Amino acid sequence: MKLLHIDSSISGAESVSRQLSASIVIRFKDTLPGLGVSYRDLVADPVPHQSPATRFAKLKSLYEAGALDGKIGEVVAAAMRGGAPVDASAQDEVAATNVALDEFLAADIVVIGAPMYNFGIPSQLKAWIDCLAAPGKTFSYTATGVEGLAGSKRVIVASSRGGFYSAPSPMAFMDHQETFLTSFFGFIGVTDITFVRAEGVNQGPEQRQRALESALAEIAVLKAA
Numbered sequence: 001m002k003l004l005h006i007d008s009s010i011s012g013a014e015s016v017s018r019q020l021s022a023s024i025v026i027r028f029k030d031t032l033p034g035l036g037v038s039y040r041d042l043v044a045d046p047v048p049h050q051s052p053a054t055r056f057a058k059l060k061s062l063y064e065a066g067a068l069d070g071k072i073g074e075v076v077a078a079a080m081r082g083g084a085p086v087d088a089s090a091q092d093e094v095a096a097t098n099v100a101l102d103e104f105l106a107a108d109i110v111v112i113g114a115p116m117y118n119f120g121i122p123s124q125l126k127a128w129i130d131c132l133a134a135p136g137k138t139f140s141y142t143a144t145g146v147e148g149l150a151g152s153k154r155v156i157v158a159s160s161r162g163g164f165y166s167a168p169s170p171m172a173f174m175d176h177q178e179t180f181l182t183s184f185f186g187f188i189g190v191t192d193i194t195f196v197r198a199e200g201v202n203q204g205p206e207q208r209q210r211a212l213e214s215a216l217a218e219i220a221v222l223k224a225a
């Protein structure tokens, strides 16, 4: 069994989400003998943001899979005749995107350190998620609508936020961090998603400690299956 560990906090050793995601990985290592773990720090080792090259590569794969027809198919075909972005940096971007996607596809369990930044997720994490949105790999278009293809994976999110956003907080409507992650992973078919949450960590040292202890207590009893 393989686990992919992702971190995205810019706060280094002070990071709450990094502490929680590392604890989750230790918990899984303890409970799943032989577990293979790979790690990507999206701050130290970022993936490229979307670009004309990565967009072209995605359209091309859709076109080759016969998933584009009508006007859009003509547009893509014309774009390909007009020449793909072939310079070395464009090729590197597409390759790096595919490496991130392959790392995700190879994993059975994905542990994601995901702080709330400005009510959403860090842009580094968003760029990684953009790599995963791959037609034909993580979702497909069918006659009855979109079908997620990543349904066999389990995702555990180590969520940290300075304020309180869980219901019944009046701030709940401003949570575009956990709600976004739930929506995206749901879109690609993941139904087994768990949030381990430390909230209110910027509301004084006592609350920070309480939030951390409560999240670590949840991790201590996290079931491997």
Ligand SMILES: Cc1cc2nc3c(=O)[nH]c(=O)nc-3n(C[C@H](O)[C@H](O)[C@H](O)COP(=O)(O)O)c2cc1C
Pocket: 009, 010, 011, 014, 015, 016, 017, 018, 114, 115, 116, 117, 118, 119, 120, 160, 161, 162, 163, 164, 201, 202
């Ligand atoms: C750039 C930045 C933006 C932030 N935006 C929010 C926010 O919108 N809402 C909030 O409650 N906390 C916000 N915070 C506080 C973080 O969510 C909190 O410090 C959390 O612990 C960050 O996770 P980390 O410690 O793993 O970096 C922000 C922190 C940073 C550095």
